[in-house]
Amino acid sequence: MDVAIVGIGIHKFGRTEGVSGREQGAFAARQALADAGVEWSDMNFAYGGSAAAGTADSLVNDLGLTGLQFVNVSNGCATGGSALLSAYTAIKSGEFDIGMAVGFDKHPRGSFNPDPEASGLGKWYGDVGMMLTTQFFGMKIQRYMHDFGISRETLAMVAEKAFINGSMNPNAWRQSPVDIDEILNGMMVSDPLTKYMFCSPSEGGVALILARADKAHQYTDRPVYLKAASIRTRHYGSFEVFNPSLAIERAPSPTVFAAKAAFEMAGIGPEDVDVAQLQDTESGAEVMHMAENGFCKDGEQEELIKSGATRIGGKMPVNTDGGCLANGEPIGASGLRQVYENVVQLRGHAGERQVEDAKVAYSHVYGAPGLSACTILVN
Amino acid sequence: MAEKQQVPIAEGLFTWPSSDPHLIGTREKSTGRITFPPIKRYGEEQEARYEDVELSTRGTLWTWTIQRFLPKSPPYAGPETMETFKPYPVGYVELPGEVKVESRLVECEPEDLKIGMEMELVVTKFKEDDAGNDVMMFAFRPAQ
Numbered sequence: 001m002d003v004a005i006v007g008i009g010i011h012k013f014g015r016t017e018g019v020s021g022r023e024q025g026a027f028a029a030r031q032a033l034a035d036a037g038v039e040w041s042d043m044n045f046a047y048g049g050s051a052a053a054g055t056a057d058s059l060v061n062d063l064g065l066t067g068l069q070f071v072n073v074s075n076g077c078a079t080g081g082s083a084l085l086s087a088y089t090a091i092k093s094g095e096f097d098i099g100m101a102v103g104f105d106k107h108p109r110g111s112f113n114p115d116p117e118a119s120g121l122g123k124w125y126g127d128v129g130m131m132l133t134t135q136f137f138g139m140k141i142q143r144y145m146h147d148f149g150i151s152r153e154t155l156a157m158v159a160e161k162a163f164i165n166g167s168m169n170p171n172a173w174r175q176s177p178v179d180i181d182e183i184l185n186g187m188m189v190s191d192p193l194t195k196y197m198f199c200s201p202s203e204g205g206v207a208l209i210l211a212r213a214d215k216a217h218q219y220t221d222r223p224v225y226l227k228a229a230s231i232r233t234r235h236y237g238s239f240e241v242f243n244p245s246l247a248i249e250r251a252p253s254p255t256v257f258a259a260k261a262a263f264e265m266a267g268i269g270p271e272d273v274d275v276a277q278l279q280d281t282e283s284g285a286e287v288m289h290m291a292e293n294g295f296c297k298d299g300e301q302e303e304l305i306k307s308g309a310t311r312i313g314g315k316m317p318v319n320t321d322g323g324c325l326a327n328g329e330p331i332g333a334s335g336l337r338q339v340y341e342n343v344v345q346l347r348g349h350a351g352e353r354q355v356e357d358a359k360v361a362y363s364h365v366y367g368a369p370g371l372s373a374c375t376i377l378v379n
Numbered sequence: 380m381a382e383k384q385q386v387p388i389a390e391g392l393f394t395w396p397s398s399d400p401h402l403i404g405t406r407e408k409s410t411g412r413i414t415f416p417p418i419k420r421y422g423e424e425q426e427a428r429y430e431d432v433e434l435s436t437r438g439t440l441w442t443w444t445i446q447r448f449l450p451k452s453p454p455y456a457g458p459e460t461m462e463t464f465k466p467y468p469v470g471y472v473e474l475p476g477e478v479k480v481e482s483r484l485v486e487c488e489p490e491d492l493k494i495g496m497e498m499e500l501v502v503t504k505f506k507e508d509d510a511g512n513d514v515m516m517f518a519f520r521p522a523q
Contacts, residue, residue: 113452122389124388126456128457129455131454135444135446190447244415
Protein backbone atom coordinates (compact mmCIF):
# COMPACT_ATOMS: atom_id res chain seq x y z
CA MET A 1 0.00 0.00 0.00
CA ASP A 2 1.46 3.39 -0.97
CA VAL A 3 1.31 6.16 1.60
CA ALA A 4 0.46 9.84 1.16
CA ILE A 5 0.66 12.87 3.42
CA VAL A 6 -2.68 14.63 3.13
CA GLY A 7 -2.62 17.17 5.95
CA ILE A 8 0.02 19.22 7.75
CA GLY A 9 0.02 21.51 10.77
CA ILE A 10 2.62 23.40 12.75
CA HIS A 11 2.88 25.56 15.83
CA LYS A 12 5.57 28.21 15.52
CA PHE A 13 8.93 27.13 16.94
CA GLY A 14 10.89 29.10 19.50
CA ARG A 15 9.58 30.38 22.80
CA THR A 16 5.85 30.77 23.40
CA GLU A 17 5.33 31.93 26.96
CA GLY A 18 2.22 30.68 28.72
CA VAL A 19 1.46 27.95 26.18
CA SER A 20 2.35 24.39 27.14
CA GLY A 21 4.07 21.97 24.80
CA ARG A 22 0.91 19.89 24.65
CA GLU A 23 -1.18 22.91 23.67
CA GLN A 24 1.30 23.59 20.88
CA GLY A 25 0.94 19.96 19.77
CA ALA A 26 -2.86 20.21 19.83
CA PHE A 27 -2.68 23.45 17.84
CA ALA A 28 -0.62 21.71 15.16
CA ALA A 29 -2.93 18.68 15.18
CA ARG A 30 -6.06 20.79 14.65
CA GLN A 31 -4.37 22.66 11.83
CA ALA A 32 -3.39 19.38 10.16
CA LEU A 33 -6.95 18.01 10.48
CA ALA A 34 -8.36 21.20 8.95
CA ASP A 35 -5.77 21.04 6.16
CA ALA A 36 -6.96 17.53 5.26
CA GLY A 37 -10.60 18.42 5.80
CA VAL A 38 -11.10 15.66 8.36
CA GLU A 39 -12.03 15.34 12.02
CA TRP A 40 -10.04 13.87 14.90
CA SER A 41 -12.69 11.17 15.07
CA ASP A 42 -11.69 10.09 11.55
CA MET A 43 -8.20 9.13 12.75
CA ASN A 44 -7.65 5.36 12.98
CA PHE A 45 -4.45 5.81 14.97
CA ALA A 46 -1.82 8.26 16.14
CA TYR A 47 1.87 8.00 16.94
CA GLY A 48 3.23 10.85 19.03
CA GLY A 49 6.35 11.94 20.84
CA SER A 50 7.42 14.49 23.41
CA ALA A 51 10.62 14.35 25.47
CA ALA A 52 10.02 17.10 28.04
CA ALA A 53 6.39 18.19 27.77
CA GLY A 54 4.46 15.22 29.08
CA THR A 55 3.32 12.08 27.33
CA ALA A 56 2.09 12.64 23.79
CA ASP A 57 -1.08 10.59 24.21
CA SER A 58 -2.39 13.15 26.69
CA LEU A 59 -3.31 15.03 23.50
CA VAL A 60 -6.53 13.03 23.46
CA ASN A 61 -7.73 15.25 26.31
CA ASP A 62 -7.46 18.23 23.95
CA LEU A 63 -8.55 16.57 20.72
CA GLY A 64 -11.23 14.18 21.86
CA LEU A 65 -11.66 10.86 23.62
CA THR A 66 -12.42 8.86 20.51
CA GLY A 67 -10.81 5.64 21.69
CA LEU A 68 -8.26 5.54 18.88
CA GLN A 69 -4.99 3.58 19.05
CA PHE A 70 -2.41 6.08 20.33
CA VAL A 71 1.22 5.00 20.78
CA ASN A 72 3.85 7.13 22.47
CA VAL A 73 7.22 7.20 20.73
CA SER A 74 10.55 8.05 22.33
CA ASN A 75 13.76 7.93 20.29
CA GLY A 76 15.93 10.87 21.32
CA CYS A 77 16.31 13.57 18.69
CA ALA A 78 14.91 11.08 16.16
CA THR A 79 11.57 10.89 18.00
CA GLY A 80 9.66 12.76 15.29
CA GLY A 81 11.19 10.66 12.55
CA SER A 82 10.31 7.54 14.53
CA ALA A 83 6.67 8.60 14.96
CA LEU A 84 6.47 9.19 11.23
CA LEU A 85 8.06 5.85 10.39
CA SER A 86 5.57 4.11 12.68
CA ALA A 87 2.62 5.87 11.03
CA TYR A 88 4.01 5.12 7.59
CA THR A 89 4.35 1.41 8.42
CA ALA A 90 0.83 1.29 9.87
CA ILE A 91 -0.70 2.53 6.60
CA LYS A 92 1.66 0.61 4.34
CA SER A 93 0.73 -2.67 6.03
CA GLY A 94 -2.86 -2.17 4.92
CA GLU A 95 -4.11 -2.28 8.50
CA PHE A 96 -5.27 1.34 8.60
CA ASP A 97 -6.57 3.96 6.17
CA ILE A 98 -5.68 7.24 7.86
CA GLY A 99 -3.83 8.40 10.96
CA MET A 100 -1.59 11.01 12.50
CA ALA A 101 2.08 11.44 13.40
CA VAL A 102 2.47 14.23 15.91
CA GLY A 103 5.25 15.67 18.04
CA PHE A 104 5.67 18.58 20.40
CA ASP A 105 8.02 19.77 23.09
CA LYS A 106 8.94 22.55 25.44
CA HIS A 107 12.44 22.45 26.90
CA PRO A 108 13.92 24.59 29.64
CA ARG A 109 16.55 27.09 28.51
CA GLY A 110 20.18 26.08 28.15
CA SER A 111 21.84 22.78 27.40
CA PHE A 112 20.28 19.47 28.36
CA ASN A 113 21.59 17.90 31.59
CA PRO A 114 21.69 14.19 30.99
CA ASP A 115 21.97 11.47 33.64
CA PRO A 116 24.98 9.19 33.04
CA GLU A 117 23.38 6.23 34.77
CA ALA A 118 20.28 6.48 32.54
CA SER A 119 22.65 6.03 29.57
CA GLY A 120 24.33 2.99 31.12
CA LEU A 121 27.45 4.94 32.10
CA GLY A 122 29.22 5.34 35.42
CA LYS A 123 28.40 8.38 37.48
CA TRP A 124 32.08 9.40 37.21
CA TYR A 125 31.57 10.22 33.52
CA GLY A 126 29.19 13.04 34.41
CA ASP A 127 31.20 14.02 37.50
CA VAL A 128 34.35 14.85 35.54
CA GLY A 129 32.55 17.02 32.99
CA MET A 130 32.53 14.85 29.87
CA MET A 131 28.79 14.26 29.58
CA LEU A 132 27.97 17.17 27.28
CA THR A 133 26.58 16.70 23.79
CA THR A 134 28.30 19.95 22.79
CA GLN A 135 31.71 18.34 23.37
CA PHE A 136 30.84 15.42 21.11
CA PHE A 137 29.80 17.75 18.29
CA GLY A 138 32.97 19.81 18.71
CA MET A 139 35.16 16.71 18.65
CA LYS A 140 33.43 15.05 15.69
CA ILE A 141 33.71 18.08 13.42
CA GLN A 142 37.24 18.82 14.66
CA ARG A 143 38.38 15.43 13.42
CA TYR A 144 36.39 15.81 10.20
CA MET A 145 37.94 19.21 9.46
CA HIS A 146 41.38 17.67 10.01
CA ASP A 147 40.67 14.71 7.72
CA PHE A 148 38.83 16.49 4.91
CA GLY A 149 39.99 20.11 4.88
CA ILE A 150 36.82 21.85 6.02
CA SER A 151 37.38 25.43 7.24
CA ARG A 152 35.76 27.37 10.09
CA GLU A 153 34.48 29.86 7.49
CA THR A 154 32.47 27.05 5.92
CA LEU A 155 30.95 26.23 9.31
CA ALA A 156 30.02 29.88 9.68
CA MET A 157 28.45 29.94 6.22
CA VAL A 158 26.17 27.07 7.21
CA ALA A 159 24.87 29.11 10.16
CA GLU A 160 24.61 32.27 8.04
CA LYS A 161 22.42 30.41 5.54
CA ALA A 162 20.26 28.97 8.32
CA PHE A 163 19.45 32.43 9.68
CA ILE A 164 18.77 33.80 6.20
CA ASN A 165 16.33 30.96 5.52
CA GLY A 166 14.80 31.41 8.99
CA SER A 167 14.16 35.06 8.19
CA MET A 168 11.93 33.89 5.31
CA ASN A 169 10.02 31.40 7.47
CA PRO A 170 7.25 32.85 9.66
CA ASN A 171 7.28 29.70 11.83
CA ALA A 172 11.02 29.89 12.61
CA TRP A 173 12.42 30.99 15.97
CA ARG A 174 15.35 33.03 14.60
CA GLN A 175 13.86 35.59 12.27
CA SER A 176 16.89 37.77 11.55
CA PRO A 177 20.03 37.15 9.50
CA VAL A 178 23.30 37.21 11.46
CA ASP A 179 26.49 38.64 9.98
CA ILE A 180 29.14 36.02 9.22
CA ASP A 181 31.80 37.82 11.30
CA GLU A 182 29.47 37.83 14.27
CA ILE A 183 28.96 34.08 13.81
CA LEU A 184 32.72 33.44 13.60
CA ASN A 185 33.57 35.69 16.53
CA GLY A 186 30.63 34.76 18.73
CA MET A 187 31.14 33.16 22.12
CA MET A 188 32.98 29.86 21.74
CA VAL A 189 30.95 26.98 23.17
CA SER A 190 33.04 23.96 22.26
CA ASP A 191 35.88 24.54 19.82
CA PRO A 192 35.61 25.04 16.87
CA LEU A 193 31.89 25.85 17.32
CA THR A 194 30.58 29.23 18.48
CA LYS A 195 27.14 29.82 19.98
CA TYR A 196 25.65 30.76 16.60
CA MET A 197 26.78 27.42 15.18
CA PHE A 198 24.74 25.44 17.73
CA CYS A 199 20.99 24.99 17.88
CA SER A 200 19.26 25.39 21.24
CA PRO A 201 16.51 23.40 22.88
CA SER A 202 13.23 25.19 22.09
CA GLU A 203 9.48 24.68 21.75
CA GLY A 204 7.08 23.81 18.99
CA GLY A 205 4.64 21.29 17.59
CA VAL A 206 4.04 19.55 14.25
CA ALA A 207 1.38 17.14 13.06
CA LEU A 208 1.10 15.22 9.79
CA ILE A 209 -1.85 13.22 8.53
CA LEU A 210 -1.04 10.11 6.54
CA ALA A 211 -3.47 8.15 4.42
CA ARG A 212 -3.61 5.34 1.88
CA ALA A 213 -2.35 6.79 -1.37
CA ASP A 214 -5.35 5.45 -3.33
CA LYS A 215 -7.66 7.54 -1.12
CA ALA A 216 -5.46 10.62 -0.86
CA HIS A 217 -7.48 12.67 -3.34
CA GLN A 218 -10.48 12.47 -1.03
CA TYR A 219 -8.60 14.77 1.33
CA THR A 220 -6.41 17.00 -0.76
CA ASP A 221 -5.80 17.95 -4.37
CA ARG A 222 -2.05 18.11 -3.65
CA PRO A 223 -1.12 14.81 -2.00
CA VAL A 224 2.55 14.23 -1.40
CA TYR A 225 3.72 10.64 -1.46
CA LEU A 226 5.97 9.18 1.18
CA LYS A 227 8.12 6.86 -0.91
CA ALA A 228 10.53 5.83 1.83
CA ALA A 229 11.05 6.00 5.56
CA SER A 230 13.95 4.29 7.29
CA ILE A 231 15.66 4.15 10.65
CA ARG A 232 19.06 2.62 11.36
CA THR A 233 21.11 2.43 14.55
CA ARG A 234 24.86 2.49 15.11
CA HIS A 235 27.43 -0.15 14.23
CA TYR A 236 30.57 -1.11 16.14
CA GLY A 237 33.15 1.60 15.56
CA SER A 238 30.74 4.44 14.81
CA PHE A 239 31.65 7.76 16.52
CA GLU A 240 28.65 8.63 18.69
CA VAL A 241 27.79 10.84 21.63
CA PHE A 242 28.53 9.76 25.23
CA ASN A 243 31.17 7.11 24.56
CA PRO A 244 33.98 6.84 27.13
CA SER A 245 35.87 4.86 24.50
CA LEU A 246 35.75 4.30 20.76
CA ALA A 247 36.99 1.39 18.69
CA ILE A 248 40.22 1.91 16.78
CA GLU A 249 38.49 0.93 13.54
CA ARG A 250 35.96 3.49 12.34
CA ALA A 251 32.55 2.37 11.02
CA PRO A 252 30.27 4.58 8.91
CA SER A 253 27.63 6.55 10.81
CA PRO A 254 24.09 5.11 11.11
CA THR A 255 23.06 7.88 8.71
CA VAL A 256 24.95 6.16 5.89
CA PHE A 257 22.89 3.01 6.35
CA ALA A 258 19.56 4.81 6.86
CA ALA A 259 20.13 6.92 3.75
CA LYS A 260 21.05 3.91 1.63
CA ALA A 261 17.93 2.07 2.80
CA ALA A 262 15.71 5.06 2.03
CA PHE A 263 17.11 5.53 -1.47
CA GLU A 264 16.71 1.80 -2.18
CA MET A 265 13.09 1.87 -1.02
CA ALA A 266 12.34 4.87 -3.21
CA GLY A 267 14.29 3.52 -6.17
CA ILE A 268 16.07 6.83 -6.72
CA GLY A 269 19.45 8.31 -5.84
CA PRO A 270 20.73 11.46 -4.12
CA GLU A 271 21.14 13.12 -7.54
CA ASP A 272 17.35 13.03 -7.96
CA VAL A 273 16.64 15.07 -4.81
CA ASP A 274 15.56 18.70 -5.30
CA VAL A 275 15.48 19.84 -1.67
CA ALA A 276 16.91 18.31 1.52
CA GLN A 277 16.43 18.87 5.22
CA LEU A 278 19.45 17.48 7.09
CA GLN A 279 19.96 17.35 10.85
CA ASP A 280 21.94 20.46 11.77
CA THR A 281 22.27 20.26 15.52
CA GLU A 282 25.32 22.39 14.81
CA SER A 283 26.94 23.70 11.64
CA GLY A 284 29.39 20.82 11.38
CA ALA A 285 26.58 18.29 11.50
CA GLU A 286 25.05 19.72 8.33
CA VAL A 287 28.44 19.55 6.61
CA MET A 288 29.07 15.94 7.62
CA HIS A 289 25.49 14.88 6.95
CA MET A 290 25.69 16.12 3.35
CA ALA A 291 28.29 13.42 2.73
CA GLU A 292 26.81 10.77 5.03
CA ASN A 293 23.48 11.02 3.19
CA GLY A 294 25.22 10.65 -0.16
CA PHE A 295 24.82 14.18 -1.55
CA CYS A 296 28.56 14.66 -2.00
CA LYS A 297 31.90 13.10 -1.16
CA ASP A 298 33.76 13.88 2.05
CA GLY A 299 35.56 17.19 1.61
CA GLU A 300 33.51 18.43 -1.34
CA GLN A 301 31.33 20.45 1.06
CA GLU A 302 34.02 23.13 1.31
CA GLU A 303 33.60 24.07 -2.35
CA LEU A 304 29.85 23.37 -2.52
CA ILE A 305 28.99 25.57 0.45
CA LYS A 306 31.32 28.39 -0.60
CA SER A 307 29.78 28.35 -4.08
CA GLY A 308 26.28 28.72 -2.62
CA ALA A 309 25.07 25.28 -3.75
CA THR A 310 23.17 24.67 -0.50
CA ARG A 311 21.34 28.00 -0.51
CA ILE A 312 17.83 28.38 -1.88
CA GLY A 313 18.45 28.89 -5.59
CA GLY A 314 21.57 26.70 -5.46
CA LYS A 315 21.78 23.26 -7.03
CA MET A 316 21.40 21.42 -3.68
CA PRO A 317 19.26 23.50 -1.27
CA VAL A 318 19.63 22.29 2.32
CA ASN A 319 17.50 23.23 5.34
CA THR A 320 15.26 25.66 3.50
CA ASP A 321 13.22 26.48 6.63
CA GLY A 322 16.32 27.41 8.61
CA GLY A 323 16.87 23.95 10.07
CA CYS A 324 17.54 23.33 13.74
CA LEU A 325 19.88 26.32 13.83
CA ALA A 326 17.05 28.77 13.13
CA ASN A 327 14.20 26.75 14.66
CA GLY A 328 15.83 25.32 17.76
CA GLU A 329 15.19 21.74 18.70
CA PRO A 330 11.99 20.69 20.43
CA ILE A 331 12.93 17.02 20.41
CA GLY A 332 9.47 15.55 19.81
CA ALA A 333 8.68 17.88 16.92
CA SER A 334 12.02 18.43 15.20
CA GLY A 335 12.04 15.54 12.74
CA LEU A 336 8.43 16.24 11.78
CA ARG A 337 9.25 19.90 11.12
CA GLN A 338 11.62 18.76 8.37
CA VAL A 339 8.88 16.74 6.70
CA TYR A 340 6.38 19.61 7.14
CA GLU A 341 8.79 21.87 5.26
CA ASN A 342 9.25 19.28 2.54
CA VAL A 343 5.48 19.01 2.02
CA VAL A 344 5.23 22.82 1.85
CA GLN A 345 8.02 22.84 -0.75
CA LEU A 346 6.45 20.06 -2.85
CA ARG A 347 3.07 21.78 -2.75
CA GLY A 348 4.78 24.93 -4.00
CA HIS A 349 3.60 26.93 -1.00
CA ALA A 350 6.96 28.04 0.41
CA GLY A 351 6.73 31.63 -0.75
CA GLU A 352 10.04 33.44 -0.94
CA ARG A 353 11.92 30.34 0.20
CA GLN A 354 10.35 28.15 -2.51
CA VAL A 355 12.75 25.84 -4.33
CA GLU A 356 11.80 26.11 -7.97
CA ASP A 357 10.12 23.07 -9.45
CA ALA A 358 10.72 20.88 -6.38
CA LYS A 359 9.52 17.32 -7.04
CA VAL A 360 11.61 15.16 -4.72
CA ALA A 361 12.34 16.08 -1.11
CA TYR A 362 14.56 14.34 1.43
CA SER A 363 14.74 14.53 5.21
CA HIS A 364 17.25 13.21 7.72
CA VAL A 365 17.22 13.37 11.48
CA TYR A 366 19.95 12.08 13.77
CA GLY A 367 19.64 11.37 17.47
CA ALA A 368 21.59 10.12 20.44
CA PRO A 369 22.92 7.56 21.11
CA GLY A 370 23.37 6.91 17.42
CA LEU A 371 20.35 6.52 15.21
CA SER A 372 19.18 8.17 12.02
CA ALA A 373 15.80 8.41 10.34
CA CYS A 374 15.37 9.38 6.69
CA THR A 375 12.36 10.00 4.48
CA ILE A 376 11.83 10.65 0.79
CA LEU A 377 8.77 12.52 -0.45
CA VAL A 378 7.67 12.97 -4.05
CA ASN A 379 4.90 14.88 -5.73
CA MET B 380 42.35 13.47 62.54
CA ALA B 381 42.54 10.93 59.76
CA GLU B 382 45.34 11.28 57.26
CA LYS B 383 44.33 12.75 53.93
CA GLN B 384 43.88 10.05 51.33
CA GLN B 385 43.85 9.88 47.55
CA VAL B 386 40.66 8.14 46.50
CA PRO B 387 39.81 7.23 42.88
CA ILE B 388 36.74 8.92 41.38
CA ALA B 389 35.36 5.44 40.68
CA GLU B 390 36.55 1.93 41.45
CA GLY B 391 37.96 -0.15 38.63
CA LEU B 392 38.78 2.61 36.11
CA PHE B 393 42.53 2.60 36.74
CA THR B 394 45.01 0.76 38.95
CA TRP B 395 45.27 2.71 42.18
CA PRO B 396 47.12 3.35 44.36
CA SER B 397 50.09 2.88 42.06
CA SER B 398 53.33 4.59 41.14
CA ASP B 399 52.69 3.48 37.54
CA PRO B 400 48.91 3.62 37.08
CA HIS B 401 47.18 2.12 34.06
CA LEU B 402 43.63 2.38 32.78
CA ILE B 403 41.74 -0.89 32.92
CA GLY B 404 39.81 -2.06 29.88
CA THR B 405 37.90 -5.17 28.91
CA ARG B 406 39.02 -7.39 26.04
CA GLU B 407 36.60 -9.63 24.22
CA LYS B 408 38.64 -12.80 23.82
CA SER B 409 37.23 -13.95 20.46
CA THR B 410 37.62 -10.62 18.65
CA GLY B 411 40.33 -8.84 20.63
CA ARG B 412 38.06 -5.80 20.83
CA ILE B 413 38.83 -3.59 23.81
CA THR B 414 36.47 -1.21 25.58
CA PHE B 415 36.94 1.25 28.41
CA PRO B 416 35.76 1.37 31.17
CA PRO B 417 35.62 -2.37 31.93
CA ILE B 418 32.40 -4.18 31.01
CA LYS B 419 30.45 -5.46 34.00
CA ARG B 420 29.87 -9.17 33.54
CA TYR B 421 26.74 -10.99 34.48
CA GLY B 422 26.58 -14.75 34.19
CA GLU B 423 28.99 -17.47 33.09
CA GLU B 424 28.76 -16.74 29.38
CA GLN B 425 29.96 -13.17 30.00
CA GLU B 426 32.71 -14.31 32.37
CA ALA B 427 34.02 -16.66 29.70
CA ARG B 428 33.77 -14.08 26.93
CA TYR B 429 35.72 -11.20 28.47
CA GLU B 430 38.87 -10.48 30.41
CA ASP B 431 40.18 -7.27 31.93
CA VAL B 432 43.45 -5.84 30.64
CA GLU B 433 45.68 -2.93 31.62
CA LEU B 434 45.88 -0.41 28.79
CA SER B 435 48.91 1.38 27.38
CA THR B 436 49.74 4.68 29.04
CA ARG B 437 50.85 6.43 25.86
CA GLY B 438 48.99 7.28 22.68
CA THR B 439 48.18 10.03 20.22
CA LEU B 440 45.51 12.74 20.32
CA TRP B 441 42.73 11.68 17.92
CA THR B 442 40.45 14.67 18.36
CA TRP B 443 39.78 17.35 20.96
CA THR B 444 37.62 20.28 21.99
CA ILE B 445 37.50 22.83 24.79
CA GLN B 446 34.69 22.94 27.33
CA ARG B 447 34.21 26.71 27.40
CA PHE B 448 31.35 27.04 29.90
CA LEU B 449 30.76 25.67 33.38
CA PRO B 450 28.76 22.47 32.81
CA LYS B 451 25.39 22.05 34.47
CA SER B 452 25.37 20.30 37.81
CA PRO B 453 24.21 17.58 38.00
CA PRO B 454 25.80 15.75 36.41
CA TYR B 455 29.01 17.84 36.70
CA ALA B 456 30.66 17.54 40.11
CA GLY B 457 33.71 19.76 39.67
CA PRO B 458 34.78 22.19 42.40
CA GLU B 459 34.55 25.39 40.35
CA THR B 460 32.14 28.28 40.65
CA MET B 461 31.13 30.65 37.85
CA GLU B 462 33.89 32.94 39.12
CA THR B 463 36.68 30.36 39.32
CA PHE B 464 35.79 28.28 36.24
CA LYS B 465 38.48 27.97 33.59
CA PRO B 466 37.74 26.28 30.23
CA TYR B 467 39.19 22.78 30.08
CA PRO B 468 40.20 20.57 27.17
CA VAL B 469 38.71 17.16 26.45
CA GLY B 470 39.75 14.68 23.78
CA TYR B 471 40.05 11.13 22.59
CA VAL B 472 43.50 9.58 22.89
CA GLU B 473 44.20 6.64 20.59
CA LEU B 474 46.12 3.91 22.40
CA PRO B 475 47.75 2.07 19.47
CA GLY B 476 46.12 -1.25 18.68
CA GLU B 477 43.83 -1.00 21.71
CA VAL B 478 41.11 1.65 21.87
CA LYS B 479 40.47 5.42 21.83
CA VAL B 480 39.81 6.75 25.32
CA GLU B 481 37.85 9.93 26.06
CA SER B 482 39.59 11.97 28.71
CA ARG B 483 40.16 15.37 30.22
CA LEU B 484 43.47 16.77 28.96
CA VAL B 485 45.73 18.46 31.51
CA GLU B 486 48.96 20.44 31.63
CA CYS B 487 48.24 22.01 28.25
CA GLU B 488 46.61 25.11 26.75
CA PRO B 489 44.15 25.09 23.84
CA GLU B 490 46.79 26.42 21.47
CA ASP B 491 49.08 23.45 22.30
CA LEU B 492 46.60 20.87 21.08
CA LYS B 493 47.21 19.22 17.73
CA ILE B 494 45.63 16.05 16.37
CA GLY B 495 48.34 13.37 16.31
CA MET B 496 50.41 14.72 19.20
CA GLU B 497 51.86 12.25 21.71
CA MET B 498 49.98 12.01 25.00
CA GLU B 499 50.54 10.12 28.24
CA LEU B 500 48.33 9.02 31.12
CA VAL B 501 48.40 10.76 34.49
CA VAL B 502 46.27 10.32 37.57
CA THR B 503 45.56 13.75 38.93
CA LYS B 504 43.51 15.49 41.60
CA PHE B 505 39.98 16.33 40.49
CA LYS B 506 38.72 17.89 43.73
CA GLU B 507 38.53 17.40 47.47
CA ASP B 508 35.64 15.40 48.84
CA ASP B 509 33.64 16.29 51.95
CA ALA B 510 36.01 14.25 54.14
CA GLY B 511 38.98 16.24 52.89
CA ASN B 512 40.36 13.45 50.71
CA ASP B 513 41.71 14.12 47.24
CA VAL B 514 39.42 12.63 44.58
CA MET B 515 41.69 11.35 41.80
CA MET B 516 40.74 11.12 38.12
CA PHE B 517 42.62 9.87 35.09
CA ALA B 518 43.68 12.34 32.44
CA PHE B 519 46.14 12.63 29.59
CA ARG B 520 48.85 15.26 29.19
CA PRO B 521 51.31 16.00 26.39
CA ALA B 522 54.03 13.32 26.54
CA GLN B 523 57.10 14.41 28.41
